[in-house]
Amino acid sequence: MATIIYTLTDEAPMLATYSFLPVVQAFAAQAEVDVETRDISLAGRILAQFPDRLTDDQRIGDALAELGELATTPDANIIKLPNISASMPQLKAAVRELQGQGYAVPDYPDEPTTDEEREIRAAYDKVKGSAVNPVLREGNSDRRAPDAVKSYARNHPHSMGEWSADSKTRVATMGHDDFRSNEQSVVIPADDTLAIRHVASDGTETVLKDGLTVLEGEVVDATVMHVAALEAFLREQIAQAKADDVLFSVHLKATMMKVSDPIIFGHVVRAFFPDVFARHGDDLAAAGLSPNNGLGGILDGLGDLPNGAEVKAAFEQGLADGPRLAMVDSDKGITNLHVPSDVIIDASMPAMIRTSGHMWGPDGGEHDTLAVIPDSSYAGVYQAVIEDCQAHGAFDPTTMGSVPNVGLMAQKAEEYGSHDKTFEMTAPGRVEVVNGAGEVLMGHDVETGDIWRACQTKDAPIRDWVKLAVTRARASQTPAVFWLDETRAHDRNLIEKVQAYLPEHDTGGLDIRVLSPVDAATLSVERIRRGEDTISVTGNVLRDYNTDLFPILEVGTSAKMLSVVPLMNGGGLFETGAGGSAPKHVQQLVEQDYLRWDSLGEFLALAESFRHEGANGNARAQVLGDALDRATGTLLEENKSPARKVGSIDNRGSHFWLARYWAQELASQTEDARLAEIFAPVAEALVEQTDAIESELVGVQGKPADIGGYYRPDEAKAASVMRPSRTLNGIIDPLR
Structure with missing residues (x-):
């Protein structure tokens, strides 16, 4: 029996799972597909770090480590929902909640002074920030807006703020003494073990990190942001924002870049x-x-x-x-x-661009904004899009093209894999990267407070990334652009590899180019205004940025993106959009028993997951996936996605309608007579009981809901809140 792993994550997606997962398990069982869960929530990851402090019935396994192992095998079929990339305040809040629920997890030691405190902090540091994605992403990403989603956006365009040519909104970035300008990069000639050391002005050496294993062909980078220049830059921009009478804002990625940002x-x-x-x-x-x-x-x-x-x-x-x-x-x-x-930059900047270049001010109104992005590596991308809007006005969702993405992220590629190699300098001197023979590969002069980091990109993921780019360009007959800047050290090495690996594939008749990120962004927005599509082939950080930027402009949200990760060893990871975990949605549920989270990303990912099983020989799973896609299209066209107001259809209601349309599709399909026979009475019952089910789902709204916890809800309470229709449950549960 095939197995799909459905991850339990955080906040709104986790709550939605209590409602949707029973439907998934019921339908999947008819194709001999078992749907199991693994808890990779922030709370679950914390508990997994401290088994010795918990009672027998409180202990849980390290599900993230287990899935990390699974992702390296051909059998992997994982559906990964959005999870919290914990900032320090979120981590501490989760710890307090768990302690209040009777879990004897320790406090986070801000200033550890004992070996025990240092061990505790090291354990928590494994949990905070982007702890999940680098472990699971043993493949590169293929993200695009599905046809049904793009069609719906064209037929039902989302709001777009008007732009004026005299808009004062702009991006401010350092451009010198920052990570981009100080970057050095080398390609490792043979398997080796590196070390990072700090050499003080008096010659004292301190090892910052050793035992850093690298492979032949791996790209290793090192860079530093000088804080004196950062501080001067910030003073200038604060003064400039006041002089220009615009809002001051800073846009960082403090969750993913959990040390530097x-x-x-x-x-x-x-x-x-x-x-x-x-x-x-x-x-x-x-x-x-x-x-x-x-x-x-x-x-x-x-x-x-x-x-x-x-x-x-x-x-x-x-x-x-x-x-x-x-x-x-x-x-x-x-x-x-x-x-x-x-x-967070990847969500906040597109939202600003969509809203006339405005953010909200202290007076509650919208205003032009100075968007401060200190490091200049990718800031120019947003400035290019802003300048296009200032020149040509807002984009038109009814006619604009699309910018799908092929992203290099496998095996912790690029900057998002730099957490364990990022250091804040405690003394002046020089930081050096040395190889096993003691030779200095890269080095930077540093002052106290400077932020130094190194990152790695293995050769195998780069080769796979190039292959995936060609595959997508061929499948969609769409131009593909590698967003690489030959004036940046890391990108120069990647360009050489791209040029070496492209001839391994049939690129005849394909338009494949290499452009700097700014030039690539400029070309892409010119093309989408003409209704033309352009694949952005990017590194890890730009993958994150672009798969929010363009979907938010094109279809109104990044949560509606199809996100497939073909794992390098043959398995599949199916991510349910890039829309975050929606903490405000949880607040509304607790206050009003209304969850407006849209599970569309789960529907799209699940269909691909079933098709993955179909490609492995389970024809019935293929039928389930194809029927689910058709049902999702109907859901969109019939406007059965969650609304925003109490008394309307919410997340639970959208799950009912999806189940109804899915059952109807399965009952009417001709590929598998047995599935049609099973689902005909299910579809009939869901249609006949529609009024009763909707009444039960809407009837609970408008009052507080008790889920027993924010980071770790009580299972029984959460299930009761998220499955309030006895009629619907009575139809679905017998299938399970």
């Missing part, structure tokens, strides 16, 4: 409130209130300071004196600087 975020907070930190910085540090965790954490902790009221007043004066800050929630006073994970 929180540090950069902290520098932004310090730069915005220079007087506060000059006068009270020592008091804040002594109280453990770090700007790296955001302004919100500091303000929440001021009550414990003897001079807390004075410090709070100083922050309020800083807000009044500085430029207007972009807001996450104007009504609640939550600024762009409150929480590092609130304004």
Whole structure:
């Protein structure tokens, strides 16, 4: 019997799983496909780190490690839902909740002083940030808007804000003394073991990391951001935002770049409130209130300071004196600087571009914005799109083309695999990367506070990435552009490999180019305005950025993308969109028993997962997948996706309609008579009981819902909330 692994993750996707998974298991069972679950939620990952501190009935296995092993085998068929990439505030909140539920997990030690505390911190550091994706992604990504989704967007266009030529919105980036400008890169000639060392001005050597295994042909990079230049840049941009009378905002990836970007975020907070930190910085540090965790954490902790009221007043004066800050929630006073994970670049920049180049200001209105992206590696992509909108106006979803993506990400490729090789300098000197023979491969002069990092990209994923790009270009007869900049050290090495590996494939008649990211972005938006498609073939970070940027403009959300990861050893990983885990949706459910999360990404991924089993010889799974795709198209056209207002169809209601359309498709198909026979009475019952089911689903809305926990809900309570229709359950459950 074939097995599909359905991951249990976090927040809205996790809650939706309580409703949708019973339907999936019921239908899959008829094709002899077993659907099992694995808990890779933030809470589950925390508990897996501390089995010795838990009771027998509290212990859970390390599901992420298990799936990481599975992903390297031909048998893998994993459906991966969005999960929390935990920032420090999220990690600590999850720990507090688990402790309150009776789990004896330890506090996170901010300043470990004992071996035990250092071990605890190391365990938690495995959990925070992007801990899941690098483990599971043993293949490169193929992300695109499915035909049904693109058709729906053209027939039912989403709102797009108007742009004016005199818009003052722009991107500000360093362009010097940053990661991009200081990058060095080498190709490893033979299998080796590297070390990273800091050589102080007096010659004292400190090993920052050793035992770094590398393979022949691997690309290894090293770079540094000089904080003196960063601080000067931030001061200039804060002053410029005030002079131009635009909102000031910073856009980072503090979840994925979980070492470097929180540090950069902290520098932004310090730069915005220079007087506060000059006068009270020592008091804040002594109280453990770090700007790296955001302004919100500091303000929440001021009550414990003897001079807390004075410090709070100083922050309020800083807000009044500085430029207007972009807001996450104007009504609640939550600024762009409150929480590092609130304004994530790949989601926040496309939303700004879609909304006339505006963000929300302290007055609750929309305003032009200075978008600060300190590192210049990819900032120019957003500036290119902004300039196009300023020149030509907003994009038109009814006519615009598409920019699917082939992304290099396998085996922790590129910057998102750099966490364990990123360091904040504690002394001046020089950081060097040395090989097993002691030869220096790369080196940078550093000052105290500088942020130094190295990253790796193995050769096999690059070769597979080139193959996937050609395969997609051939299958769709679409031009493909490698977004690589020959003036950047890392990209020069990748360009050489791309040029070496392209001749291994039949590229006859295909339009395949290599352009810098800025030129590639400019070409792509020119083409989508003409209704033409262009495949973006990118590295790991641009994969993340582009698969939010273009889908949000094209179809209104990145959650509707089809995301397939053909695993390098033959298995399949099917990701359910790039829409995040929607914490605000959970808040609405708890307050109003209404979940507006859209599971469309799960529907699309599940169909591909069934087809993967079909390709492996299970013809009935193929029928299930094809029928599910047709049902999804009907769901979109009949407008049965979740609405936004209580009293309307929500996530649970969309699952009912999907089940009904799916059963009808299976009952009417002619490829498999047995499936038609099984699902004919199911479809009939769902049609006949539609009014009763809808009444039961809507009837529970409008009151608080108890799910027993945010990061680790109570299973029985969550299932009760997410499956409130006895009529629907009575039809589906006998199939399970």
